[in-house]
Amino acid sequence: MSTVVALWKRGLKAFIRNKTGLIFSLIFPFFFVYVFGAIFKNDFIENPIAYMLSGVIITTVFESALNLASSTVDDMVSGFMKEVLVSPAKRIYVALGQLLSAATVATLQGILILVVGLFIGIEFHDITTPIYVLVSMIFIGIVFSGVGLFMATKVRNGQTFQIIKTAVTMPLTFLSGAYVPLSLLPGTLKFVAYFNPMTYATAFFRMIILEKTNLSTAELIKEGLVVDINGFIITPFMTFVVILIIGVAFLLLSTISFVKTDFSKLNRSAMDGNAIWS
Amino acid sequence: MKPIIQVKNFTKRYGDFIAVNDISFEVEEGSVFAFLGPNGAGKSTTINTLCTIFEKTKGALLIDGKDVSDQKSEVRAAIGVVFQDSTLDAKMTIEENLKMHSVFYNIPKREVEERIQFVLELVDLVNERKKMVSALSGGMKRRVEIARGLMHYPKVLFLDEPTTGLDPQTRAHIWEYIIKLQKERNITIFLTTHYMEEAEICDKVAIIDGGVIVAHDTPYALKKKYTKDTAYINTNNEAELENLLVKHQLNYKKKDGYYRVEAEDLSGLLEVLSNHKDNITNIEIKKGTFNDVFLEITGKKIREEA
Numbered sequence: 001m002s003t004v005v006a007l008w009k010r011g012l013k014a015f016i017r018n019k020t021g022l023i024f025s026l027i028f029p030f031f032f033v034y035v036f037g038a039i040f041k042n043d044f045i046e047n048p049i050a051y052m053l054s055g056v057i058i059t060t061v062f063e064s065a066l067n068l069a070s071s072t073v074d075d076m077v078s079g080f081m082k083e084v085l086v087s088p089a090k091r092i093y094v095a096l097g098q099l100l101s102a103a104t105v106a107t108l109q110g111i112l113i114l115v116v117g118l119f120i121g122i123e124f125h126d127i128t129t130p131i132y133v134l135v136s137m138i139f140i141g142i143v144f145s146g147v148g149l150f151m152a153t154k155v156r157n158g159q160t161f162q163i164i165k166t167a168v169t170m171p172l173t174f175l176s177g178a179y180v181p182l183s184l185l186p187g188t189l190k191f192v193a194y195f196n197p198m199t200y201a202t203a204f205f206r207m208i209i210l211e212k213t214n215l216s217t218a219e220l221i222k223e224g225l226v227v228d229i230n231g232f233i234i235t236p237f238m239t240f241v242v243i244l245i246i247g248v249a250f251l252l253l254s255t256i257s258f259v260k261t262d263f264s265k266l267n268r269s270a271m272d273g274n275a276i277w278s
Numbered sequence: 279m280k281p282i283i284q285v286k287n288f289t290k291r292y293g294d295f296i297a298v299n300d301i302s303f304e305v306e307e308g309s310v311f312a313f314l315g316p317n318g319a320g321k322s323t324t325i326n327t328l329c330t331i332f333e334k335t336k337g338a339l340l341i342d343g344k345d346v347s348d349q350k351s352e353v354r355a356a357i358g359v360v361f362q363d364s365t366l367d368a369k370m371t372i373e374e375n376l377k378m379h380s381v382f383y384n385i386p387k388r389e390v391e392e393r394i395q396f397v398l399e400l401v402d403l404v405n406e407r408k409k410m411v412s413a414l415s416g417g418m419k420r421r422v423e424i425a426r427g428l429m430h431y432p433k434v435l436f437l438d439e440p441t442t443g444l445d446p447q448t449r450a451h452i453w454e455y456i457i458k459l460q461k462e463r464n465i466t467i468f469l470t471t472h473y474m475e476e477a478e479i480c481d482k483v484a485i486i487d488g489g490v491i492v493a494h495d496t497p498y499a500l501k502k503k504y505t506k507d508t509a510y511i512n513t514n515n516e517a518e519l520e521n522l523l524v525k526h527q528l529n530y531k532k533k534d535g536y537y538r539v540e541a542e543d544l545s546g547l548l549e550v551l552s553n554h555k556d557n558i559t560n561i562e563i564k565k566g567t568f569n570d571v572f573l574e575i576t577g578k579k580i581r582e583e584a
Contacts, residue, residue, distance in 0.1 A: 002384075003381055003382060005381075006381040006382075010367070010370065010374075010378065014369050017369065075367075078365075078367070078368060079361065079364055079365035079366070080366070080367045083379070083382075083426075085331060086330065086354055086357070087354060087382035087383055088351045088355045088382070088383060088384065089381075
């Protein structure tokens with residue numbers, strides 16, 4: 001158990017020490033809020049800044065959880081994982097430590113943006129909202145840490161991994177409704193978006209942060225807070241279940257895959273991609 | 279002396295390729311053991327299998343009586359490993375690296391502080407304790423790794439090319455630590471190196487080539503067996519010297535005005551030459567080196583597959 005705690009602390013320390021990363025992780029979301037908020041200003045959204053911010057917060061949590069968990073690849077390349085490998089530490093605890101630290105740091109980043117957001121447009125009227133918001137962020141953080149760690153264990157090449165990661169996160173981000181409302185997407189992309197777990201996560205999170213949980217389904221559709229697949233409405237409850245299933249699946253997959261991964265095949269001296277993981 | 283590492287009929291195959299072919303050897307407790315071989319000879323395969331990273335194909339490998347395949351946790355707790363490439367966490371300080379290690383190895387909390395102090399003193403890094411690993415020189419990093427490898431008081435310390443890429447001063451220091459460890463803590467050191475003068479100061483040396491152990495003995499015995507001392511003699515009376523050498527059945531080669539004589543028994547050769555001493559204008563004696571031993575045993579051909 002202490003292994004989990006130690007790795008968790010390590011992730012937090014690295015986050016706090018990386019000042020540049022910290023600043024940019026705050027600048028980018030607000031840049032997006034500004035740009036996309038200006039572009040997609042439309043009348044049926046009563047609070048566009050809060051609407052955009054909610055999407056940006058959950059996207060940030062999702063992206064950093066995935067990035068941080070998959071940075072386990074860096075630990076493999078740097079050799080740190082090799083040290084873990086020859087130690088008596090249980091691999092499953094190592095996996096859990098990596099997952100939890102990624103989820104925690106991702107949630108912290110979400111909270112930072114949220115705190116700034118409270119000054120520029122997000123308002124909570126209900127005392128329970130912050131709790132739901134926090135729980136949702138932690139939940140999304142853990143789910144996508146699982147996805148990130150799973151990707152990390154499947155890496156064969158440290159360099160192409162960066163490209164693959166971008167290729168995964170970009171569409172998941174931009175086809176989720178977080179920046180660009182789904183209703184504005186062309187048919188094909190909209191269809192793709194229905195398969196994007198982030199679409200549901202964003203809709204769900206937005207509903208909570210904008211305190212629209214009491215709205216009727218019809219009103220939610222109008223405000224774009226639930227996913228409407230050609231008339232078939234994914235209710236908030238179904239959304240929650242979908243994410244939960246994805247989360248549990250990837251947590252299991254990543255942990256199993258991490259325990260089984262043969263780190264010994266790692267060859268750091270070779271710069272050639274195939275040799276890094278083969 | 280009881281053996282702390284026992285390797286019996288160890289074979290490792292990768293598909294059709296046999297990396298290590300039925301090797302057996304033992305390492306005595308408290309000794310410094312050098313495992314040598316050209317690149318691609320099966321050295322890394324053996325060391326990685328002993329460190330529980332690779333799975334063996336056949337045979338038995340025991341460390342302190344524990345099987346490296348069936349008792350992985352016990353073996354891991356009993357060994358310290360310093361890899362060729364750094365495995366430190368560069369984003370953390372020396373102290374944090376050592377603390378992390380103590381968690382992985384279940385070192386009791388109350389002992390951690392004392393052990394950190396002890397291992398850092400050993401490698402002269404007490405004052406650098408709070409420094410970030412990324413800010414350290416290559417030699418310092420290696421010392422941190424050795425210190426870390428000792429945190430859990432292992433019985434065997436594996437050092438994979440501990441001095442490669444280091445300057446002569448740092449190399450000398452690293453060796454000081456290694457010898458100190460062996461003497462003071464009775465830790466068994468299992469190391470690989472490409473520096474033959476380093477192999478020479480070990481207690482025992484094994485040379486692996488083509489997946490089999492081709493030599494296993496003390497450096498002294500190997501030198502005696504595989505090298506000859508050579509004398510290079512200049513003389514102003516060549517005919518007399520040649521007669522003398524022939525008379526004592528000593529083979530010689532004449533080249534560029536000097537005579538090259540190989541001698542198994544150096545004192546015997548010197549006695550013979552003393553009869554000729556008035557005519558000798560110059561004499562140089564070269565002792566066989568461990569480098570000669572290595573090249574003699576493994577051949578001089580560069581390994582293409584490596």
